[in-house]
Amino acid sequence: MPCSLPTRRLLGALALLPAATFGAACGQALGSQTSSAPTAALSAPAPTQAASTPTASPNVPVQQALYSPAASGAPGTLTSLAPLVDAVKGAVVNVEVTQKPRRVSNMQGLPPGMAERFGLPPGMGFEGQTPARQGAGSGFVIDASGIVLTNNHVVEDADVVRVKLDDGRAFDAEVLGRDPLTDVALIRLKGAPDKLPSVPLGDSDALRVGDAVMAIGNPFGLASSVSAGILSARARDIHAGPYDDFLQTDAAINPGNSGGPLFNMKGEVVGMNTAIIGGATGIGFAVPSNLIRTLLPQLQETGAVRRGWLGLSIQDLTPDIAKALGVQATKGAVVAGVSRGGPGARGGLREEDVITAVDGKPVDTAGALTRAVAMLRPDSKVKLDLLRGGKPTTVDVTLGTRPAMQGEEEVQPRNGTSAQRQRIGVQLADTENGPQVMAVEPGSPADKGGLVPGMILVQVGDAKVSNATEAVQAFSSAKPGAALLLRVRAPNSDTALLRAVEVPQR
Template identity: 45%
Template sequence: MIRKSRVVLLVLAAVAAGVLLTAGFNVSPIARALLGDKEKPALIPAAAGLRMVPVDIPQLFKEVSPAVVNISTTQLMKFNHPQMRNPFGRQDPFDEFFNNFFGRMPKEQKRRSLGSGFIVSPDGYILTNNHVVEKADEVTVTLLDKEEFKAKVVGTDPKIDIALIKIETKKKLAYVALGDSDKLEVGEWVVAIGNPFGLGHTVTAGIVGAKGRIIGSGPYDDFIQTDASINPGNSGGPLFNLKGDVVGINTAIIQGGQGIGFATPIQLAKSVLDQLKDKGKVTRGWLGVYIQALTPETAESLGISGRRGALVSDVTSGGPAEKAGIRSGDVIVRFNGKEIGDEHELPQAVASTKPGKTVEVRLLRGGKETTVAVTIAEMGGELGKPAGGHDLSKNLGLTVQEITPEIAQRFDIENTKGVIVSGVEDGSPAEDAGFNVGDIIRQIDRRPVSNIAEFTKSAAKFKAGKTTLFLVERGEARILLTVKNK
């Protein structure tokens, strides 16, 4: 009996100590929920006992929803019904027939769309998506209390789909704090608030499924993926963490996908916010390079180990990169102190650099590292032209021909040096490498190709089992293709 009593006392003491430790020091989420601790969002187990769900979302919604707005836009669409004339210049009888039966068709029609946004300052500045207000003739903002305002578009940045608009009011408005999306973790709970399907303020919750998603929407793709429901009308609305800070701007969904939405990281928006407010547009840095992914085959051809970095397929004539000595085949592994893991990371690093600033760029060239200093220029509307520019190669499965004046005129080719691909054999090494009809071959193994004769001379050196590196021009882009010879 004595031993049993001691055991019971020890157990009770341990439980008491555990409660005290939990309450005073390392408080678990469950303990916080049970103890009523309101300092941090409490978590309690879901019914299945497998997933934890936040219980402070109602309070969070009450605190931040006054700063979330509904945005409706109107665009005036004009339709022209041309007058039809007969060969004698008189009005065609069919025109009268058309007007009699279809004359009541409107010549102008208003196109309306809906979206969301959030107030970022008490004087009425609002962040949203560019596609929400793009080409709108009229923008109306509705607050949570149903008060409406006409809004002015202050600035837009289509490259990252961001717009800054403003409403005028004498009262100070509720606004939200912009958080740090770089600190957002995969698996972290987030809350989306917006105006889906025009229904009004709606809140959904989920977790961050992934970061750095590339969905092909632009050169600076870096989306937060979340399973918090995002629907049409949510565009431009805020994505919150559980502290109530905005960490993203709800931007895109996948048609037919369930539980997959994408938000622009708020750090990306913060980096251009001042420019949008002061100038109405965004000025970005420009390096003047064409880049692509570094594949194992291309790395082997260049004598490079590993796959880190952005492969330079070509440089723009007269651009900062060419002036600094960067050339085709270089692999950029570090830019202005930032490690470049792949081709998606370089554009953002360059764009965020102030024009006129000189930065160090570390390259891999011929298997060796080298560093060059580059003075970044301002990105303009035109990025410039790349520098530089029937024979059948049975080993490649590639048919090429000279760039004649007729071909140059037909395909708007300014630099006629090189050969144009006129055929790609099915199942050939050329097809496997990604060649397309219309591609212009400018270099083979870094040696210029100006005509059929030079192409034939280079093709004669192809060896079975070896890889050949082609510099190809495709439209405005320059890409490197690696072909393994049979």
């Protein structure tokens, strides 16, 4: 039976495959016609309760000398990684997910030409449901109470998450938070004891190219598989997202490794294994642990990540542009445009400014500026060093909230619309067209009433709604047990439709 989830990312002509496996039989070699699920990953931040040293095997010293120096003074030889594996493998878990059938529809009808191809009337729409799917990935415990880090793509859209420990115990899990842009997710085991083996997050910035690293995960369903290698490169941009800053390793990473840890020789997690290049060997990518550390507080507090935003169009400073602008700098980000009324405009930034540092930390490229600002929370005040007309100056800016881009998945915080999702079974987000349905809980009143992602709510009961907050208030004020009439618009259409949702008892 072929894998059911296709590859999600492409890097030029090279296919980036996720390290999670989906479907019943995903044991084929990479690059075969049956697609293995793509991978994406992040390193995880150290939670406040995380153990400072690995606890999987307390009696095994982790920081022992794994290299024995040669008598001649030449570099040492690797003796064994067994003590390190014994110390940390108890904290590495298998993550199994199940997705129930989903209602799907195309209210606008099939694309031009496709209806005729299948002998259907032009513009005919369709409704149906997707088949149930199963998948598997990896993860690691960062807090002894049962807090686990894994990839977003492993658990997104999952209805059931089941985590298996190295010792054979298994627990259901709930998703605490997700960040699609960095492919990190935080989950919590239900009913787990308070003394689970856990591993700490290390300092990914301390890694040097050539340092030894070790990966443990669930490749092709082979639990607790260990591979080792070196750090091959740093700061790789593989065009998977706007915040790419991957570690590259030649340690074997395969489908099923997604969300698993990349360890240094001290037993610290320095990366989360996330992506591989299809058809290649010895090329795997992991999100640095320091990047995830900045995300953890928001994932724990609200379940979603809100990023700082300057409201600028920027590009790299090139020698030709530097010469044209009359600046001596060779690195930085050039402001090509300023959003009217945005944070940058309010702070006094101008076109042709060359930003060289954020809060004293140098930024060499436009990508580095984007990442630096995104790691800060909205409403943060930052000091930007820049060159204007060739002269250095500083500008203080209060950051705004980065808006979701077209086609980008938006994860709602655990407040506002999420409370209504628990009751009606629908997640809403504000768009320029109005409150839009982003997700529908299978089997919920919203699902039974025919709501599908993409629909725009126009009216809830007697109340016309223009944003998600108004829609939530209308749902909340409805009488329990009542049949609530909704007026909606189909995705990308002005056609009005009526739907009825039964309001559940409180």
